[in-house]
Amino acid sequence: MTKAAALLLAGGMALSACASDEEPGGTASETGGSGSEELRIGLAYDTGGRGDRSFNDSAYAGVERAIDEFGGTVQEFSPNDDGSNRAEGLANLAQEGFNPVIAVGFAYDEVLGDVAADFPDTTFAQVDGSVDAPEYKGDNVTGLLFAEEQGSFLAGVAAALKSETGQVGFVGGVETPLIQKFQAGFEAGVAAVDPAITVNSQYISPAGDFSGFNDPARGEILAQGMFDAGADIVYHASGGSGTGVFRAAAASGGRAIGVDSDQYQTVDDPALQAVIMTSMLKRVDNAVYAFIADFVEGGVEGGTDIVNDLSTEGVGLATTGGFIDDIQDQIDDYRQQIVDGDIEVPTTP
Template structure:
């Protein structure tokens, strides 16, 4: 008990010092009115000192100037699930929709094709050729599964500009990679989880055990440990590499989450695509908390029934990346596309919808500033 008291005291001190600093950094929240000690009354962890907030790098994308995209013919090649998957394909679609509404791109001049489950790599090549020969330029491919096919097809169509989400293609000058630092955003929600955990015990549920999802796990664990060195973390994947059902199966997501909750975790972070619906349902049933992924899931219609357990989401702005790429293409200057969509470029971040983390926003902003300034390096691979 005394230990906990001291923990709260440490936090209180840390918060006071940070708040005064954060006040001059960009901080939209009015949390400075709150009593410091009640800033996070819920955490059961002995929290580490929060870093002093470095002046946050202002990250405004170049908003200036209207760009005319009415002449563009844009092709999108989705991964399995396509538009409407409630996950990263949908985010890419949102980027395209924004280009249609903001830049005057004509809907009839866009074509969206979707991969089938278990299709042959040759089918991905055919899909890209269909778009390129159809005169679509730029062509945006969604998902690292397109990397090999794109390498081949990009060479066949040197006059067409391609972009690929979640991968880089070496040696192809006409391919723009749109990659993200998922581990940085996950770090921040890891901090949030540590602050919100009553039992100082949190969990991670990954869809499929692949390097991409391990980045989410790695950042989450590092962030939680940075905020609370003694925290216990459960980490489970729904399916092994090669079996992509883990992204599609809410029932399994529910069971795996229940296992982690039964083990004592009280805040779970999911990076499991559609299976995430089951994660939220399990958290709701056990009256525990959850953290969403990719989009601001608090506002996502498909999980609306369980949205009150979602304290925040690690947002990965595939929509921003797709939109930025289209915009840069329309301006005929692809060099303005960020090399990596990281925290600094607002390519990843955390969502505040629902107001459940308003009390610790200054803490998260402080950690964010540290990462942006390079004072904290987040690893993309989980420590064994």
């Protein structure tokens, strides 16, 4: 067992809010801590960059934790709006001697293999990208994957147990197989509690258009339509667009379920914080930290995927705010059934 697996089994530290006044994507930043300053980490973000209060921030939290423990620096890269400079960004990090280089998001699928081949002495990892998809990326790449459908199932259980109208919603950022895992798990969790509850699932943008992860206005429009149609709880898997979902919930007197980070802790507006009943935790921070720890200790195997699920606490539900305390026993029962294999959660809607 690698240290990554062991650390995920242990759970790890609670995710901290990662928003910073420092502009990401341009300069190296150094965090205090003991250890060798030779550790130089390259972090290539997904659409929206650091400050999304969700996916990218969680990845940065893992890097920040590693630097606190081992010392070193991090160089951040944020892609342009159309993502056309992703390959260049990765290559520049490797060329400048940052190692390991961590790519955040499946959008790097098409370029990471070629970049990794050009820099065989650099160790790469990809969050939400398999070593074998769309084709084998190389022995110097590790895939950091998650059972999003399992955590989303628990979000569906919570929504079904808390819904008073018998209608709930799901807002996805981009209609891709990855985000469809969130949808599938959520719908299955709702149905497990009460198949009579209606789930309205919609996407902000189609496959190939990544703007859906950074379009709060459109997220608000979709969610508002769901609330207007009778939904009282909406779950989003839409990155930075989730702020719009929270605004719609606040305007409608409804509830929202966040994603990736504990978004109750990361939003600034108390009015939005008050509507977030829970968040589906995708512990990107734990996975990134554990990968870096393995790298520091020489334990990265490469050419393999590490899957983080409910059994390793790689996914789960946040309890901050106490909104789901009264149903925690039921949520825990469903969780155990999934871990034991009694419930197999679908990955497609």
